[in-house]
Amino acid sequence: MGRKAVAVSQDAIVRAISAVQKAGVEVKSIRVEPSGAVIINGDNPPKSEKSLEKPILDYL
Structure with missing residues (x-):
């Protein structure tokens, strides 16, 4: 027994892109x-060491 394709609205795709x-x-x-x-494929911008350290210091 085959499965039916699930309808995905354009609004759902736009919301997903916006969130990403x-x-x-x-x-x-x-x-x-x-x-x-x-499924959305993307690239994160490179992060500096300083930007990675800041969140850790906020918790201390």
């Missing part, structure tokens, strides 16, 4: 699976 961009990731490609999963 707000997280600071540059969107490179998007794929929508028959199961309804939205």
Whole structure:
């Protein structure tokens, strides 16, 4: 017995892209699976050592 494709709305894809961009990731490609999963491939910008140390100091 075959599975039906899940309908994914354009709004759901736009929300997913927006969330990824707000997280600071540059969107490179998007794929929508028959199961309804939205797969977004992207690149994170390089981080400096100083930017990585700051969050640790905020907790101390």
